[in-house]
Amino acid sequence: MEQHIHPEPKAFIWKYVFSIDHKVIAKQFLWTGLMFLALGGTLAMMIRWQWAYPKTAVPVVGALFLSHTGGAITPPTYTSIFTMHGLIMIFWAITPILIGAFGNFCIPLMIGARDMAFPKLNMYSYWMFFASSVLVILSFTSQLGAASAGWTTYPPLSTNVGAPGWGQTYMALAIFATGVSTIMGGINYIVTVIRYRAPGMTWFRLPLTIWGMWLTAILNVLFVPVLGSAALLLSLDRLAGTHFFVAGAAVGIQGGDPMLFQHLFWIFGHPEVYILILPVWGIVGDILSFFSRKPAFWYKGSVFAMIAVTVLSAVVYGHHMYQTGMAPLLGLGFEMLTLAISVPAVVLFVNWLNTIWKGSLRLEVPMLFALGMVFVFGAGGLTGLLLGTISTDIYLHDTMYVVGHFHLTMAAASFLGSFSALYFWFPKMYGKQMDQNLGKVHFWGSVVFITLVFGGQLVAGYSGQHRRLFEPYQYTYIRHLAPLNRWTSFAAFALGATQLIFVVNFIKSILMGKKAEQNPWHVSTLEWTHCASPPIYHNFDIVPTVVRGAHEYADPAVKKKFGRDYLDQVEPGLSAVDEDSSAGMPEPEAIGAE
Amino acid sequence: MSATVAEHGEHHGPAEWSKDAHYGRASAGKIAMWIFLLSDGFSFGGLLLAYGILRAGAKAWPPDASLHEPHLGINFTAGLTFLLICSSVTMVLAHDAAVHGDRKKIIRYLALTVLGGVGFLCGQMQEYFGLFHGEGLIKEGLVFGGSAYANTFFVITSFHGLHVLTGTIYLFITLIAAIRGKYDNGNHDGIEIAGLFWHFVDLVWILVFTFIYLL
Ligand SMILES: [Cu+2]
Helix, strand or coil, X not given: CCCCECCCCCCHHHHHHCCCCHHHHHHHHHHHHHHHHHXXXXXXXXXXXXXXXXXXXXXXXXXXXXXXXXXXXXXXXXXXXXXXXXXXXXXXXXXXXXXXXXHHHHHHHHHCCCCCCCHHHHHHHHHHHHHHHHHHHHXXXXXXXXXXXXXXXXXXCCCCCCCXXXXXXXXXXXXXXXXXXXXXXXXXXXXXXXXXXXXXXXXXHCCHXXXXXXHHHHHHHHHHHHHHHHHHHHHHHHHCCCCCXXXXXXXXXXXXXXXXXXXXXXXXXXXXXXXXXXXHHHHHHHHHHHHHCCCCCCHHHHHHHHHHHHHHHHXXXXXXXXXXXXXXXXXXXXXXXXXXXXXXXXXXXXXXXXXXXXXXXXXXXXXXXXXXXXXXXXXXXXXXXXXXXXXXXHHHCCEHHHHHHHHHHHHHHHHHHHHHHHHHHHHHHHCEECCHHHHHHHHHHHHHHHHHHHHHHHHHHHCCCECCCCCHHHCXXXXXXXXXXXXXXXXXXXXXXXXXXXXXXXXXXXXXXXXXXXXXXXCCCHHHHCCCCCCCCCCCCCCCCCCCCCCCEXXXXXXXXXXXXXXXXXXXXXXHHHCXXXXXXXXXXXXXXX | CCCCCCCCCCCECCCCCCCCXXXXXXXXHHHHHHHHHHHHHHHHHHHHHHHHHHHHHCCCCCCCHXXXXXXXXXXXXXXXXXXXXXXXXXXXXXXXXXXXXXXXXXXXXXXXXHHHHHHHHHHHHHHHHCCCCCCCCCCCCXXXXXXXXXXXXXXXXXXHHHHXXXXXXXXXXXXXXXHCCCCCCCCCHHHHHHHHHHHHHXXXXXXXXXXXXXX
């Protein structure tokens, strides 16, 4: 595929606003995502405040936004808060940061391309996302309150009957819009990886990050349209007087089916959790290898495990509907398929552990966050077994246990994975070095408080506390859990406060950070070995020819010859120097293989 | 394998790709269209699933005799289906002409394909509103919002109609490019990609026709 070099635009609007440069678009996604992360985090703090001190005035935020109640959270406001927290975190924080920012930034640079396959489509994808963000903000301004049907948007709660007003409608439209943006991005990612790899960058020489991003993109283009169809039908129900999801007396003659929405939602919803975790698996797989100075253990096993998860994720969605009265035989099928996902997940996990086993670990900030991700993902994965099994799920269903499990596996794992990526690629993105000490404080605060917060939720749920309750302690059987909840809330506030350290570090480093070298981490992938920090407009003056995979570390012969412990993906390597140089490219497997 | 150095900025220094087998030969645009169609197929899948679940849960279909909802006219729509299939054939012929760089034939067959699309859209207008003759389904009592039967019918057929409209405009733009001689050199990729979309719209219609009208 020919890739021309275009002149870099000079005008501000084309350079920073309507840019078609994947690196700029990545930053746009990053900033928008971080803003929404702060917003979603603030909402989480409000939920925790309500559980620690029910019906009392929320400090600061309450005075700003809830002045009409004297700062206290009312039941309708409370439902809006947890609904918007969930939707914002998933679609407007994690998705843009992980996929929008790092997908955009890493794919062309790591495969040796000058940009995405369709740079303009890439720009439209961001601005479509931006439009959906505006709809989210509009939802907050609605007179009857923001969306309030829970992040799953189940009817009848999400119909005009359960959630009147524009708040919920804006969110249904926003989900549709962000879905369109995601599909545009997904098509771009898939085509770019298929067609724009540098010469010699075969599929099994791709960094694991690219595999994660690519498989995520596939899940996105396949399953986001199903969510789109659900959002479309819901919007019609709310705006055009149809009743796809409303049944019974509300409709009269002939109604729709609320369960229909659950099917459409979870056909998308289960792949969605892998959409958000596959990039993290890829990134962590690479970073563990880079900072252990060892090849990624059983690279192909990790790749096939990720592919297996991608395939399996499409056929397990029924485990979200165990308690909806589905046929027991069907439930059993979903249960078996769900538990089968543990197999590839454990393959990945064991590969990670084997990668760091006996490595010479460099505990720098990206590595710490990657290890933290492995920890919370392990804890989250184990607690998931009890939810995937029907007999135990009957007890745990709709309790705080589900919340704790979900947040450990998906929220905390993608959160720590995102920060691992952010600290790792920040020098390449901005050409500046972040403060490593502040980064370490940020890490330890995050991982400790995350464990306490979501561990506390697991315990509360296991003790029988239902989720989403406005005032849990009105039930005598939950009342004794009030101190537990309060301590969990304290941990949550501390977790929130810890993030301020990151904000300071991030802004400070961009403005006056130390200039970063080209390859500060001494790693082997193209963006570090063949691009400046930050990269030039078209990334590569000469598109490099790749001769080996991304994890060539710890070969004693290399160390002897080159005085460093890794080979980049392009240089000739040992055989070309030692042996007959006319013998052609060295086989990558011949060097530093397991 | 070789890579040329970019020395002079604008439009210089494309990276020449190796002829490695694992890169394949399909253009980026063609792969993108295939993936888009797969994705689009899933949105139709979602809507058709909704139709299936609602219909399976209904006691009768059309559901309520008291609404006096009309039955769908199969004969007329079968004609439309035939028209769409014919336009797929002319699309194939247009592509064949493009392979040979035969501008006259490209224009002729593309124009016929566009006409097929326009004809289908007119047929749908006739079916909904009775634009040319008779009453149309809406006046006969099939009202959007009236019943699950009407809701699914209008959402799915109009969603497909939107695709036909998009495809017709897309083909019309391709036609203008052909008139300007864009495909004279035998570079038929653009026409092939447009054709992929058109065949997809055709294929989906056959499914929609089967599920909504015939079954
Ligand atoms: Cu699931």
